[in-house]
Amino acid sequence: xxxxxxxxxxxxxxxxxxxxxxxxxxxxxxxxxxxxxxxxxxxxxxxxxxxxxxxxxxxxxxxxxxxxxxxxxxxxxxxxxxxxxxxxxxxxxxxxxxxxxxxxxxxxxxxxx
Amino acid sequence: xxxxxxxxxxxxxxxxxxxxxxxxxxxxxxxxxxxxxxxxxxxxxxxxxxxxxxxxxxxxxxxxxxxxxxxxxxxxxxxxxxxxxxxxxxxxxxxxxxxxxxxxxxxxxxxxxxxxxxxxxxxxxxxxxxxxxxxxxxxxxxxxxxxx
Numbered sequence: 001x002x003x004x005x006x007x008x009x010x011x012x013x014x015x016x017x018x019x020x021x022x023x024x025x026x027x028x029x030x031x032x033x034x035x036x037x038x039x040x041x042x043x044x045x046x047x048x049x050x051x052x053x054x055x056x057x058x059x060x061x062x063x064x065x066x067x068x069x070x071x072x073x074x075x076x077x078x079x080x081x082x083x084x085x086x087x088x089x090x091x092x093x094x095x096x097x098x099x100x101x102x103x104x105x106x107x108x109x110x111x112x113x
Numbered sequence: 114x115x116x117x118x119x120x121x122x123x124x125x126x127x128x129x130x131x132x133x134x135x136x137x138x139x140x141x142x143x144x145x146x147x148x149x150x151x152x153x154x155x156x157x158x159x160x161x162x163x164x165x166x167x168x169x170x171x172x173x174x175x176x177x178x179x180x181x182x183x184x185x186x187x188x189x190x191x192x193x194x195x196x197x198x199x200x201x202x203x204x205x206x207x208x209x210x211x212x213x214x215x216x217x218x219x220x221x222x223x224x225x226x227x228x229x230x231x232x233x234x235x236x237x238x239x240x241x242x243x244x245x246x247x248x249x250x251x252x253x254x255x256x257x258x259x260x261x
Binding site: 036037038039040043044045047049051052053054 | 129161162163178180181182184185187188189190191192256
């Protein structure tokens with residue numbers, strides 16, 4: 001049984017790739033074994049240097065999509081506070097709002113005539 | 114002075130300024146200028162304690178900076194040495210016993226070499242670093258002994 005897949009542009013052999021990966025692993029281990037033996041795990045040595053300041057948590061340094069609109073939301077927070085309270089996520093509520101507001105507009109337009 | 118035998122690579126130095134008036138820091142810069150040119154001996158200032166063999170500390174160390182200095186010291190790989198530059202770091206100087214001072218530096222991190230002066234001359238700083246170099250050689254031999 002042949003493992004080699006021949007194509008017009010070359011060939012593919014998984015066994016050859018396994019040999020390559022094993023060689024790569026050996027070379028990687030040799031490089032790793034030459035590392036600093038005095039390296040201490042679970043200490044400040046493994047953390048990045050931030051001018052001596054403690055490393056913040058990933059959640060704290062993560063830039064969220066909402067951060068882009070922070071100023072906008074902060075400036076209009078009075079409006080958003082009300083809007084978020086009525087924003088239930090229920091389609092029936094929105095249809096009710098749609099019909100309610102539509103009825104008021106219709107009443108104003110027709111009733112005003 | 115002892116002969117450098119074991120520590121064969123260049124000595125990289127990190128400078129932490131803790132509440133210094135800048136006089137010591139300027140003298141450290143003078144060590145690197147063409148007149149003294151410590152870099153020709155491989156003594157080089159680096160931007161991260163994680164790359165450094167020697168920590169140069171100046172200033173009397175305000176309380177707010179003490180934990181940062183401890184963190185910087187802990188981030189350095191072994192073997193390492195600490196050199197205090199100037200009177201403020203050595204004894205507290207004119208700031209001794211001040212309410213907002215955590216120093217002298219040896220009360221915050223272990224110190225290997227003291228270079229007193231206000232500020233010390235560049236020759237004294239170079240001498241201090243060479244002493245730290247000898248200390249690191251000794252520590253490296255100890256580490257190699259442990260490894261074997």
